[in-house]
Amino acid sequence: MAAAKAFDEIWGHGGADAPRAEFAALAEWIASTPPEELTRRQESAEATFRQLGITFAVYGESEAAERIIPFDIVPRVFLPGEWKRLSEGLVQRVEAINAFLEDIYYGNQRIVKEGVIPPELIYQNEQFRPEVNGIRPPHGIWAHICGIDLVRTGPDDFFVLEDNARTPSGVSYMLENREAMIRLCPELFKEFRVAAVDSYSDLLLETMRSVTPGPGKSRPVCVVLTPGHFNSAYYEHSFLADSMGIELVEAADLVVDDDIVWMQTIAGRVQVDVIYRRIDDDFLDPLTFRPDSLLGVPGLVAAYRAGNVAIINAPGNGIADDKAIYSYMPEIVHFYSGGEAKLPNVETYRCREPDALKYTLENLDKLVVKLVDGSGGYGMLVGPTASKDMIEKFRAALKAEPHRYIAQPTLALSTVPTMSEKGVAPRHVDFRPFVLTGSNGVQVVPGGLTRVALREGSLVVNSSQGGGTKDSFVLMEDVPAQSQSQNGGAMQQTQTAAGS
Amino acid sequence: MLSRTAAALYWLGRYVERADFLARLIEATVRLDALSARPAGEAAWRSALSVSYTEDAFEETGKDLTQANVVRYLTLAEDNPGSIVRCLDAARINAKAVRTALTRESWTAINRAWLLFRNRSNPGGPAAVLTMVESVKAETRGFEGAVHRMMHNEATWLIQLGAAIERADNTARLLDVKYHILLPEGELVGGTMDRDQWTTILQTVSAVTAYRWLYSEGLSSANVIDLLVSRFELPRSLAACVDEVVQLLSHLARRTGLQGEADRMARARLMRMQKTRSNDIIMSGLHEYLEAFIKENALLDGAIARQFRFI
Numbered sequence: 001m002a003a004a005k006a007f008d009e010i011w012g013h014g015g016a017d018a019p020r021a022e023f024a025a026l027a028e029w030i031a032s033t034p035p036e037e038l039t040r041r042q043e044s045a046e047a048t049f050r051q052l053g054i055t056f057a058v059y060g061e062s063e064a065a066e067r068i069i070p071f072d073i074v075p076r077v078f079l080p081g082e083w084k085r086l087s088e089g090l091v092q093r094v095e096a097i098n099a100f101l102e103d104i105y106y107g108n109q110r111i112v113k114e115g116v117i118p119p120e121l122i123y124q125n126e127q128f129r130p131e132v133n134g135i136r137p138p139h140g141i142w143a144h145i146c147g148i149d150l151v152r153t154g155p156d157d158f159f160v161l162e163d164n165a166r167t168p169s170g171v172s173y174m175l176e177n178r179e180a181m182i183r184l185c186p187e188l189f190k191e192f193r194v195a196a197v198d199s200y201s202d203l204l205l206e207t208m209r210s211v212t213p214g215p216g217k218s219r220p221v222c223v224v225l226t227p228g229h230f231n232s233a234y235y236e237h238s239f240l241a242d243s244m245g246i247e248l249v250e251a252a253d254l255v256v257d258d259d260i261v262w263m264q265t266i267a268g269r270v271q272v273d274v275i276y277r278r279i280d281d282d283f284l285d286p287l288t289f290r291p292d293s294l295l296g297v298p299g300l301v302a303a304y305r306a307g308n309v310a311i312i313n314a315p316g317n318g319i320a321d322d323k324a325i326y327s328y329m330p331e332i333v334h335f336y337s338g339g340e341a342k343l344p345n346v347e348t349y350r351c352r353e354p355d356a357l358k359y360t361l362e363n364l365d366k367l368v369v370k371l372v373d374g375s376g377g378y379g380m381l382v383g384p385t386a387s388k389d390m391i392e393k394f395r396a397a398l399k400a401e402p403h404r405y406i407a408q409p410t411l412a413l414s415t416v417p418t419m420s421e422k423g424v425a426p427r428h429v430d431f432r433p434f435v436l437t438g439s440n441g442v443q444v445v446p447g448g449l450t451r452v453a454l455r456e457g458s459l460v461v462n463s464s465q466g467g468g469t470k471d472s473f474v475l476m477e478d479v480p481a482q483s484q485s486q487n488g489g490a491m492q493q494t495q496t497a498a499g500s
Numbered sequence: 501m502l503s504r505t506a507a508a509l510y511w512l513g514r515y516v517e518r519a520d521f522l523a524r525l526i527e528a529t530v531r532l533d534a535l536s537a538r539p540a541g542e543a544a545w546r547s548a549l550s551v552s553y554t555e556d557a558f559e560e561t562g563k564d565l566t567q568a569n570v571v572r573y574l575t576l577a578e579d580n581p582g583s584i585v586r587c588l589d590a591a592r593i594n595a596k597a598v599r600t601a602l603t604r605e606s607w608t609a610i611n612r613a614w615l616l617f618r619n620r621s622n623p624g625g626p627a628a629v630l631t632m633v634e635s636v637k638a639e640t641r642g643f644e645g646a647v648h649r650m651m652h653n654e655a656t657w658l659i660q661l662g663a664a665i666e667r668a669d670n671t672a673r674l675l676d677v678k679y680h681i682l683l684p685e686g687e688l689v690g691g692t693m694d695r696d697q698w699t700t701i702l703q704t705v706s707a708v709t710a711y712r713w714l715y716s717e718g719l720s721s722a723n724v725i726d727l728l729v730s731r732f733e734l735p736r737s738l739a740a741c742v743d744e745v746v747q748l749l750s751h752l753a754r755r756t757g758l759q760g761e762a763d764r765m766a767r768a769r770l771m772r773m774q775k776t777r778s779n780d781i782i783m784s785g786l787h788e789y790l791e792a793f794i795k796e797n798a799l800l801d802g803a804i805a806r807q808f809r810f811i
Contacts, residue, residue, distance in 0.1 A: 050615070051608055051611060051612060051615070052604070052607070052608060052611070053596070053607070053611045228597075229593065229596045229597050234596070238596075238599040238600055241600045242599060242600040247502055247505075247600070248599070248600045249502060250504065252504060252811065253502050253503070253504050253811075263502060264502065264503045264504075264809065264811065265501055265502055265503060265809075266501050266502075266503055266506045266654070266756055266758060266808045266809055267501075267756055267757065267758065268809075
């Protein structure tokens with residue numbers, strides 16, 4: 001079974017004799033804090049989340065319409081060197097995603113013309129949006145906020161599992177989990193020098209302001225656009241607007257007139273410059289996309305085309321994080337950066353290719369098979385744990401429509417010690433860091449969302465499938481003694497203060 | 501501020517105030533029923549329904565007019581849009597829609613109140629009911645406290661404006677119903693029953709002590725009416741609510757530049773109120789006075805919605 005030989009982020013490959021050298025203190029903390037105490041703190045955190053309404057809605061469940069995502073109190077820790085390598089890879093990947101989108105929608109489609117990607121994979125892709133073809137977003141930034149899902153199999157082995165360049169969520173959990181940890185386990189922050197994550201909101205606002213269209217406004221109007229409070233990620237939408245101090249708007253609050261976007265306030269109309277939209281392309285503008293959508297703003301895309309508003313992330317980005325395109329990411333990164341991808345993909349078989357299909361069909365019991373346009377753990381076959389019936393169902397589906405599927409080997413995902421009914425035990429995790437791109441550059445926030453499969457041996461971490469979350473500590477490099485007093489705040493460039 | 505936000509804040513204020521008032525009304529009626537010299541019974545519960553505008557709707561449920569049935573209907577009934585649980589639900593939906601305009605404390609307070617009632621179906625016996633309404637009062641007080649500690653800006657004032665408009669309506673309604681409906685035929689004005697009922701009214705607006713401070717001559721209906729209509733120092737009196745509305749509207753006007761019909765109506769109402777003597781009201785008909793007040797309050801509510809472009 002995968003779990004038996006998995007790499008544990010604290011204990012390494014070595015079993016239970018000794019932790020990895022850098023994690024002796026964490027192992028000691030786990031061992032010396034009574035399990036009841038850990039459970040008590042965990043319950044206290046979850047009670048707080050419940051009280052604050054940090055919830056997500058599970059569609060189709062009326063009983064527990066709002067649930068909290070289980071929180072695990074044992075943090076996952078990245079060493080400074082690990083983080084440095086990861087960030088470099090993330091920046092390179094996101095830059096390539098932006099270059100790719102520019103090339104496809106606005107440039108000369110070089111990547112297609114030079115034969116790197118087959119044209120039908122783009123132009124016949126449901127995620128390709130001819131409606132926004134030829135529009136260059138303000139400052140040429142497309143993927144302002146990316147969440148890159150990573151998995152790990154060994155000390156230096158990180159793989160990208162999925163790119164999210166549309167509306168990646170989870171950042172509120174990154175921030176709330178940290179709040180909970182500081183309150184409940186302050187001793188850990190004495191032990192570790194953890195990089196702060198709470199400047200995320202400031203960085204996001206800077207990013208938004210940096211892509212204001214037209215000549216620089218001193219106070220551009222930025223808003224977060226939500227489908228409404230029944231949306232599963234509504235908490236996150238309000239959290240983000242709140243922490244940036246900007247309006248959280250619904251479609252009914254906006255009106256487009258003469259290609260300008262206005263919001264309706266008690267004092268009349270106010271022009272909107274930048275919209276962080278948390279509505280999918282399909283529902284964004286009924287005049288351009290789905291005409292039956294009530295969530296959207298009629299005329300929004302026209303205003304965008306006229307260059308009067310920035311939309312974050314740009315409409316049409318789905319083509320970059322599509323699972324079929326994903327398998328070409330190493331080539332895409334190479335094509336635009338000239339170098340090798342620093343973060344490799346998980347090996348992927350494109351079932352549209354006959355050899356890959358043949359291999360997949362012969363090894364269904366060993367592979368994970370995914371719909372290229374599926375998400376949230378739906379439409380997926382996990383070969384090693386699937387029933388015979390399920391495998392045969394997928395075999396038939398694959399034969400019928402091979403182009404709709406990709407297959408990947410089941411990886412021995414790393415584990416992190418996690419609270420379970422029988423005390424602290426290893427559970428599989430993945431990781432979603434957040435990368436911000438504005439006209440002011442690309443920034444990786446030192447932290448992210450660690451999702452954990454709470455069931456023993458399970459590899460499924462999706463919150464809709466019973467996964468939980470953990471805080472993710474990024475440790476800071478050791479710095480000279482005199483600036484160590486800036487405990488925890490070192491992510492921003494505070495070094496200028498060192499002379500005073 | 502978004503127009504939608506303004507509307508949601510105002511209604512948040514109204515719904516929380518309504519939940520609080522219902523809790524007080526139930527508490528006072530339980531006391532009236534249980535503690536008075538003889539049980540007040542059906543009449544007391546009928547008047548509680550009447551005060552909360554739910555008499556007809558309750559009748560349609562076909563249930564007997566018993567304490568247990570009415571209490572359940574007014575507290576936990578999902579099918580009664582005027583029940584406490586539905587008021588808190590509506591308050592929370594509004595709060596959720598405007599989370600960004602609230603502080604964490606204000607939001608948590610309303611969310612906690614809502615969590616308290618969720619999934620409860622049985623209010624229990626009188627003692628349990630009193631405990632439950634006590635906690636509603638505590639939660640709404642907590643919300644009010646949190647709102648008072650928010651920045652003094654449009655968001656706070658709109659919540660308070662909603663609360664003040666609602667409170668004016670509640671007090672007027674309470675007086676009207678209790679004064680005209682409650683006393684059964686054959687009971688003496690000034691008799692035991694009458695006294696109990698006036699005490700109930702005072703309890704509902706937490707003014708028993710205030711009454712003793714202000715009036716030395718013992719309980720009389722004229723004094724209770726005076727207190728609840730024209731005494732500015734009692735926060736739940738009509739006069740105090742009318743005054744508060746004027747003040748909140750002028751705060752809003754200074755901050756947003758928006759003033760108009762609502763301000764004019766509110767100021768005219770205040771000027772009339774300052775000249776009104778409760779004896780004159782009683783002489784010329786309390787019921788007519790209160791009916792007109794409730795109607796005017798509703799018109800003012802409409803003017804506020806137009807002035808702040810509620811959507």
